[in-house]
Amino acid sequence: MSWEEQLSALFDDLEGQAEALYDAEREAEVADRSRAEYQHVTLASRLMASLGTEVGVHVVGLGALHGELHRVSAEWCLLVSSAQEWIVPLSAVAAVRDASPRSVPEVAWSPLTRLGLGSALRRLAEAGERCLVHLADGSRHEARLTRVGADFVETSGERGATMLVGFARLAAVQSRTR
Incomplete structure (x- = not known):
């Protein structure tokens, strides 16, 4: 594998990790907002x-x-x-x-x-x-x-x-x- 391919694979891996962290953070935020909004349900x-x-x-x-x-x-x-x-x-x-x-x-x-x-x-x-x-x-x-x-x-x-x-x-x- 050439150095360009290795660098591209590293960037792809870093991008995947960042996306997974964002998804986990967003999931927690959505759950927190759902709990907060439920207080308005009668x-x-x-x-x-x-x-x-x-x-x-x-x-x-x-x-x-x-x-x-x-x-x-x-x-x-x-x-x-x-x-x-x-x-x-x-x-x-x-x-x-x-x-x-x-x-x-x-x-x-x-x-x-x-x-x-x-x-x-x-x-x-x-x-x-x-x-x-x-x-x-x-x-x-x-x-x-x-x-x-x-x-x-x-x-x-x-x-x-x-x-x-x-x-x-x-x-x-x-x-x-x-």
């Missing part, structure tokens, strides 16, 4: 990627629910099982099983997903159907939703008894009719 964005799939949701004061995820917003989700619908505030969600490993950023969401918990509860109030209102303390009350305020829902129970339930203590609203 539960709602992970649930949004799970729309239309069966998930298990553990709700504070209620326990495990299973069903298909039909709607998601930044504040609540709609879980549908065979005989009932569950409106669950995300603040009452303790854990979710079988969610998509992906997420959908809020900028990609439909404007309809920006509707708050009050909007979902107003739909039930307008329908006038009887519901089970589950609270974070584990209690539940059969009632009709009558009116929805900024941060509470008014219910009418047996014999017309009125109860106000703050959104912060609401675990889920279970509609039995589908």
Whole structure:
């Protein structure tokens, strides 16, 4: 092998080593950036990627629910099982099983997903159907939703008894009719 070929081979080898070092450094940087960016992923964005799939949701004061995820917003989700619908505030969600490993950023969401918990509860109030209102303390009350305020829902129970339930203590609203 001539000295020119040896020099060219040496440069090729050095170039290969430099490329391998760059790749290793870049891989570590990409992994570090991925970990840093993940802090911006919300539960709602992970649930949004799970729309239309069966998930298990553990709700504070209620326990495990299973069903298909039909709607998601930044504040609540709609879980549908065979005989009932569950409106669950995300603040009452303790854990979710079988969610998509992906997420959908809020900028990609439909404007309809920006509707708050009050909007979902107003739909039930307008329908006038009887519901089970589950609270974070584990209690539940059969009632009709009558009116929805900024941060509470008014219910009418047996014999017309009125109860106000703050959104912060609401675990889920279970509609039995589908």
